Amino acid sequence: MNIIDRRPNPKGKSLPNRQRFLERAKHEIKDAMTEALKRRKVGESANGEKVSIPTRGIAEPNFRRAGQGGARDYVVPGNKEFVAGDRIKRPQSGEAASGSEASKEDGGEQDNFEFVLTKDEFLNLFFDDLELPDLVKTKITDQETVQLVRAGYTVAGTPSNLNLKRTLRNSLARRISLSRPKLSEIAALEIQWKTALGADDAEGAEQTRVDLDAALRKTRRVPYIDPVDVRYNRFERIPKPNTQAVMFCLMDVSGSMTEQMKDLAKRFFMLLHVFLTRRYKHVDIVFIRHTSSAQEVDEDTFFHSRETGGTIVSTALDEMMRVVRSRYNPDTWNIYAAQASDGDNYTEDSDRCASLMANEILPVSQYFAYIEVGAEATLRHGYPSAPTDLWRTYSNIAETHRNFAMRKVADPGQIFPVFHDLFSKQRERVA
Amino acid sequence: MTEAPAVLERKPLFDGPEWDFEKIRRVHDAIEEIAIGELGLDIYPNQIEVITSEQMLDAYASVGLPLMYRHWSFGKRFAREEALYRHGLQGLAYEIVINSSPCISYIMEENSMAMQTLVIAHAAFGHNHFFKNNYLFRQWTDAQGILDYLTFARDFIQRSEERYGLAEVERVLDAAHSLMSHGVHRYTRRPKANLNEEMRRAEERRLHDERSYDDLWERVVPKREPKSADDAEREREQREIRRKLGIPEENLLYFLEKRAPRLKNWQRELVRIVRNISQYFYPQKQTRLMNEGCATFVHYALMTRLHERGLITDGGFLEAMHSHTNVIFQPEYDDRRYNGLNPYALGFAMMQDVERICTEPSQEDLEWFPAIAGNNDPWGTLRDAWANYRDESFVLQFLSPRLMRRFRLFKVLDDSSQDTLLVDAIHDERGYREIRSALARHYDLARQEPDIQIVDVDFAGDRRLILRHAVHDGVLLDEASCRGVLEHLSTLWHYGIVLEESDAGTDKVLKTHEVAARL
Numbered sequence: 001m002n003i004i005d006r007r008p009n010p011k012g013k014s015l016p017n018r019q020r021f022l023e024r025a026k027h028e029i030k031d032a033m034t035e036a037l038k039r040r041k042v043g044e045s046a047n048g049e050k051v052s053i054p055t056r057g058i059a060e061p062n063f064r065r066a067g068q069g070g071a072r073d074y075v076v077p078g079n080k081e082f083v084a085g086d087r088i089k090r091p092q093s094g095e096a097a098s099g100s101e102a103s104k105e106d107g108g109e110q111d112n113f114e115f116v117l118t119k120d121e122f123l124n125l126f127f128d129d130l131e132l133p134d135l136v137k138t139k140i141t142d143q144e145t146v147q148l149v150r151a152g153y154t155v156a157g158t159p160s161n162l163n164l165k166r167t168l169r170n171s172l173a174r175r176i177s178l179s180r181p182k183l184s185e186i187a188a189l190e191i192q193w194k195t196a197l198g199a200d201d202a203e204g205a206e207q208t209r210v211d212l213d214a215a216l217r218k219t220r221r222v223p224y225i226d227p228v229d230v231r232y233n234r235f236e237r238i239p240k241p242n243t244q245a246v247m248f249c250l251m252d253v254s255g256s257m258t259e260q261m262k263d264l265a266k267r268f269f270m271l272l273h274v275f276l277t278r279r280y281k282h283v284d285i286v287f288i289r290h291t292s293s294a295q296e297v298d299e300d301t302f303f304h305s306r307e308t309g310g311t312i313v314s315t316a317l318d319e320m321m322r323v324v325r326s327r328y329n330p331d332t333w334n335i336y337a338a339q340a341s342d343g344d345n346y347t348e349d350s351d352r353c354a355s356l357m358a359n360e361i362l363p364v365s366q367y368f369a370y371i372e373v374g375a376e377a378t379l380r381h382g383y384p385s386a387p388t389d390l391w392r393t394y395s396n397i398a399e400t401h402r403n404f405a406m407r408k409v410a411d412p413g414q415i416f417p418v419f420h421d422l423f424s425k426q427r428e429r430v431a
Numbered sequence: 432m433t434e435a436p437a438v439l440e441r442k443p444l445f446d447g448p449e450w451d452f453e454k455i456r457r458v459h460d461a462i463e464e465i466a467i468g469e470l471g472l473d474i475y476p477n478q479i480e481v482i483t484s485e486q487m488l489d490a491y492a493s494v495g496l497p498l499m500y501r502h503w504s505f506g507k508r509f510a511r512e513e514a515l516y517r518h519g520l521q522g523l524a525y526e527i528v529i530n531s532s533p534c535i536s537y538i539m540e541e542n543s544m545a546m547q548t549l550v551i552a553h554a555a556f557g558h559n560h561f562f563k564n565n566y567l568f569r570q571w572t573d574a575q576g577i578l579d580y581l582t583f584a585r586d587f588i589q590r591s592e593e594r595y596g597l598a599e600v601e602r603v604l605d606a607a608h609s610l611m612s613h614g615v616h617r618y619t620r621r622p623k624a625n626l627n628e629e630m631r632r633a634e635e636r637r638l639h640d641e642r643s644y645d646d647l648w649e650r651v652v653p654k655r656e657p658k659s660a661d662d663a664e665r666e667r668e669q670r671e672i673r674r675k676l677g678i679p680e681e682n683l684l685y686f687l688e689k690r691a692p693r694l695k696n697w698q699r700e701l702v703r704i705v706r707n708i709s710q711y712f713y714p715q716k717q718t719r720l721m722n723e724g725c726a727t728f729v730h731y732a733l734m735t736r737l738h739e740r741g742l743i744t745d746g747g748f749l750e751a752m753h754s755h756t757n758v759i760f761q762p763e764y765d766d767r768r769y770n771g772l773n774p775y776a777l778g779f780a781m782m783q784d785v786e787r788i789c790t791e792p793s794q795e796d797l798e799w800f801p802a803i804a805g806n807n808d809p810w811g812t813l814r815d816a817w818a819n820y821r822d823e824s825f826v827l828q829f830l831s832p833r834l835m836r837r838f839r840l841f842k843v844l845d846d847s848s849q850d851t852l853l854v855d856a857i858h859d860e861r862g863y864r865e866i867r868s869a870l871a872r873h874y875d876l877a878r879q880e881p882d883i884q885i886v887d888v889d890f891a892g893d894r895r896l897i898l899r900h901a902v903h904d905g906v907l908l909d910e911a912s913c914r915g916v917l918e919h920l921s922t923l924w925h926y927g928i929v930l931e932e933s934d935a936g937t938d939k940v941l942k943t944h945e946v947a948a949r950l
Binding site: 082086 | 459839844883
């Protein structure tokens with residue numbers, strides 16, 4: 001008998017199968033996710049997602065008998081009151097029918113197939129067809145990134161790059177060609193010499209000693225490893241064009257924003273944040289919040305601190321342009337911005353916003369997304385409330401600028417779809 | 432047994448729940464002594480492998496085989512098992528055992544030592560004995576060769592994926608999988624399976640095919656006849672062609688592998704691999720009741736004997752018995768937990784019943800089982816049954832009236848033309864035989880799986896493949912699923928498919944399914 005401990009075997013033996021399965025069911029899974037997302041909270045994006053998909057695309061059909069029709073018999077245990085000849089009402093859903101082993105084992109298909117996606121699988125699928133639009137400005141900057149690519153061997157290099165295999169192969173070739181005596185040969189000569197000495201065979205000993213000396217001399221002349229043998233792995237440094245992008249997150253935190261609206265806006269930015277950090281390695285994110293004045297803040301303050309005050313939207317736009325001018329040269333940076341607001345603005349400010357937007361921001365930006373968070377109640381009732389100041393202002397801009405998009409969000413369920421909409425690869429921007 | 436060794440053996444083999452390799456070896460050796468010496472079991476050498484619960488899930492997904500080619504359906508199975516397991520809807524099996532030589536049993540690291548003992552008795556001795564001795568396994572499976580063949584299959588499929596692309600390979604495998612249940616030889620005897628031979632022949636076929644042009648189709652397509660040929664002549668010719676093609680044929684995968692006109696050779700090999708694996712599992716499907724009954728009965732006997740000799744503690748024995756009772760629990764039909772007859776319950780009960788008939792027969796048993804009643808050789812009788820029967824014949828031969836009364840079995844007839852179900856027979860004098868033969872039929876795969884055969888190919892016309900489903904008792908095929916299979920079938924055949932469902936008795940066509948050619 002053998003006992004084998006298989007526990008240390010590599011895990012995830014069926015991982016490739018799982019990937020194939022996900023690939024196959026991708027379409028269904030995405031539909032199911034979109035459904036599921038409507039019920040989700042942002043905070044949950046850290047967890048895996050249970051999805052339930054229809055079996056259409058992943059059906060494994062086989063020849064099997066229909067569940068209904070014809071005559072069939074069952075043998076079942078547990079008779080209590082029946083005698084032969086009794087008639088019983090047909091049970092609704094296969095109480096007796098489940099007695100047929102065959103129908104169960106033939107892999108009777110479930111209507112829905114339920115399983116759990118890991119966090120990574122979930123996010124990958126979720127962000128699968130999203131991208132930052134027009135990511136076109138690339139530049140080889142001063143501190144360019146280089147990629148090291150293996151490119152053959154070299155005779156000079158650092159010890160850590162020493163290629164032992166190649167070096168020893170050269171050494172072996174050289175030793176053979178220069179007929180360096182092998183260690184075993186020398187050892188044999190030594191023994192021979194000693195035996196000759198021991199046997200008082202002076203002539204033989206002398207002869208052997210000469211051979212031995214010659215061999216040892218040769219060994220010294222032909223070293224085991226010579227500097228000419230040594231080879232190092234060579235790496236080519238290939239400069240990589242660096243795509244630089246910056247995302248500005250502008251959020252209105254003024255008094256007119258209710259807690260619920262702020263929550264919506266934060267959810268949106270959180271999602272944006274997860275998306276950017278996950279999909280793009282080199283994206284700077286700048287957080288700007290504003291009331292009647294605007295300031296650049298760090299991530300933590302942006303998401304967690306509370307503030308209140310009046311509303312002047314243009315301050316945020318000003319602040320953004322200030323940051324752009326000081327740190328992000330539009331010639332080399334792809335500039336993106338997302339703004340969230342309730343649409344309330346100091347009335348005289350709207351024109352200024354429009355001109356800032358049209359003349360300064362949009363010309364240098366790749367894409368500007370505006371989401372307007374509304375009170376749930378107003379949108380729920382079906383009749384549209386009057387468009388807000390900012391919405392009216394931006395509507396005109398959206399008509400003339402292709403890199404500007406705007407959406408409304410009224411409850412958490414809409415955030416995911418809207419986000420998807422704004423950043424989907426085949427984005428159709430509505431005016 | 433002499434007094435002295437009994438005293439010596441009083442010391443339990445282990446104490447407490449922790450297991451280690453040394454204890455497992457001790458327990459295995461002790462069990463082996465009883466199983467071979469006293470019960471007369473005949474087993475393949477054992478190989479016990481300890482795995483984690485995650486690896487157990489992996490093993491589930493690849494239908495219990497230690498290595499398997501890659502396919503999305505295994506991923507699907509894994510996802511489902513995992514979901515069920517994580518939600519606590521379903522526990523994991525304690526063990527998986529593979530019909531191979533050496534016989535591999537997987538045991539889980541989470542099990543306590545008492546459970547490991549039970550599992551070893553159950554799998555490494557019960558199932559192992561059944562695999563080695565049952566005629567179906569001996570005739571149809573090659574325990575020595577299966578692991579090598581699976582390695583070959585996995586590598587072949589991986590190479591095909593590299594050469595022809597994942598999608599192409601998947602298409603063929605999907606199609607072949609859908610026909611798996613109709614890819615077995617049911618009746619024809621053939622030489623004992625030899626999978627090593629199989630691999631060698633695969634290689635030979637490949638070489639041969641590389642060298643020679645496949646003119647199969649040319650040979651079977653008749654030349655356009657001059658109009659003069661009369662009907663009788665044509666009919667004769669058609670018969671001749673059908674004979675050459677081996678039609679009618681019920682092993683659909685075999686037919687496609689040999690006759691599908693436009694399959695590439697590597698595609699034929701894929702079909703063949705699926706067919707061989709299907710054939711490998713065919714005996715298991717036909718002997719589930721007996722196999723589990725045998726293993727359960729063996730572990731029960733072994734555990735009892737170990738306990739009698741003081742080799743396991745009372746605590747350990749009770750733990751094992753607790754698990755044993757759960758396994759053989761049979762809910763009644765009106766119970767919410769009812770899900771068909773539990774093969775462990777019925778199997779174990781039947782084995783116990785045979786033992787009773789052999790040792791303490793009642794008058795009734797003497798009438799029903801004159802051949803074995805009171806022969807006082809329960810183990811000999813059982814070993815013979817395990818070797819020479821399958822579920823269907825075993826039930827037909829050995830289900831006793833007493834057991835039918837114990838399970839209170841009754842037979843219900845569900846005729847869709849009637850509004851109510853009819854209780855056809857119950858566990859009484861008039862019903863015993865009826866119930867017994869009806870139950871036996873339920874274990875007969877050939878009756879449970881629809882009888883579908885390839886009956887013709889339309890040579891004169893568009894090379895449609897014509898199949899027939901012989902309908903018994905008016906039970907038709909599941910429409911949607913059938914359609915799916917036919918579409919898969921047409922990817923392998925490349926031309927149209929017609930499936931006629933006709934009544935087995937009257938030949939009246941009840942329904943026709945058609946799928947157009949896929950070019």
